[in-house]
Amino acid sequence: MRLRYTLLGGLLAFSSLGAQAQGPLPALDGKMPGPRSSVLVLGTPHLSEIKRPLAEPLQPLIERLAAFKPDIITIENLSGEQCDLIARHPAVYPAEELAPYCVNTEPAKAATGLDVPAAIAEYTKTLREWPAQPTAAQRRRLAAAFLAGGEHPSALVQWLQLPADEQHVGDGLDATLVARLQKLSGSNNESYSIAARLAAKLGLTRVYATDDHTGDNVQIDDEKAYGEAIRAAWDRASKQAKANRAHQEELSKGDDLLALYRFVNRPDVLRTGIENDFALAMADPSPQHYGRYYVAGWEARNLRMVANIRAAFRERPGARVLSIVGSSHKPWFDGLLGQMQGVEIVDAEKALK
Structure with a gap:
């Protein structure tokens, strides 16, 4: 894999030596088969x-966004992976400046035994094998893994797709984590009140945290x-x-x-x-x-x-x-x-x- 990237990078560098790009990137997709990706x-x-409370006032907006039928929803949150990186380099990323953007994964680690890297490995593997009709136990376990991996909005996506009588302790969720999910379900933060709720409404498995605070450090x-x-x-x-x-x-x-x-x-x-x-x-x-x-x-x-x-x-x-x-x-x-x-x-x- 690394060799493939290295060779590709070398070919691109060689091909660009004779023609430095000016202005916007050229359009290269004129003969591309299939539909374009649409980004709203x-x-x-x-x-x-x-x-x-904003649940009711947000419904007309959520209905408009549902009509767009997104396959993927991204949010302005730091990923658990980046928060793990930040935590490992306090000399570069001062904790008092960036830690507030990261969620506390210790309660989920205590419940599941998973640190952030292990949780990321678990939910990544789980999503690759995710069935069309997951069981309630599978949803609870995936929610627990998302919480342990620092992906709380995605955990809520799974929690909201559980029937009310299945929103309980089990499969990695202890009482502390259940209380956390219940609290998040009432959050006004748009990553929960709009993105997670819309993803659950559409039957998506997760949302994608795409914020980054390494570049503006x-x-x-x-x-x-x-x-x-x-x-x-x-x-x-x-x-x-x-x-x-x-x-x-x-x-x-x-x-x-x-x-x-x-x-x-x-x-x-x-x-x-x-x-x-x-x-x-x-x-x-x-x-x-x-x-x-x-x-x-x-x-x-x-x-x-x-x-x-x-x-x-x-x-x-x-x-x-x-x-x-x-x-x-x-x-x-x-x-x-x-x-x-x-x-x-x-x-x-x-x-x-």
Whole structure:
């Protein structure tokens, strides 16, 4: 396997010596048989900031997304694998900065005996052999393995597909893990309230955590000066940007959350948002060019996230992919994923009508 990758990389390097690419990647899929992969990027506010129950207000949105019929759903969460990597390199990834993005797998390890690598090995093998009609015991065991592997949204996908009388202790789930799943089922976080619930509704086995915080692990000597520079950039936001933020906040207080998602996914709203964040940062006048640190970290993060999304459907030509991500990421996701061969970007405005 490694030799195959090495040879392929050498051939690509040799073939590119005479022609450096300029501008967007060329289209190479004109004679590709079969359907393109369709990717719908749903920009989202972070719903965990809303404290009232959202199950009912989210139903119209979930129905629109179900009509898209995604085969694969990706979320803005760190994978258990990356959290395991981060934990093994505290000198590179300070625990106090990145650990909050990772879930606690110790209770699941105590219940199952699986550390994160062993859990990943188990659920990977299980998914390869997953039957069309799994038993309740199989679902409970897979949920336990997902919890031990740091993939809590995927654990909830399995839990929600169990009949109510089968949502109990057993097959690796102890009372602590059952309580955890019950709590997650009421979470407002979009990875649970939208992605996991939609995946369960569609009969999918999991969701894919595709966030990445290794690329934006920027090394800064003077954090105070850096923070002041970025805040100064944000303070120069336009009246339209401030009005958009106020309108989004007002929509988030109501029960018409479909209207909220239609608003945050409008191209003009997205454009105003990034112009009054990243464009202002690029104009930062500090001698250290701190704004460029900020944007470089953001772009590195988006590149790695998009690579994770592409990997999620690399073995599924023609897949329908729903990527749920903070709305500021959407312009980068649409642009980068739109350059992939055999991929088309779905218009979010039309999908939400």
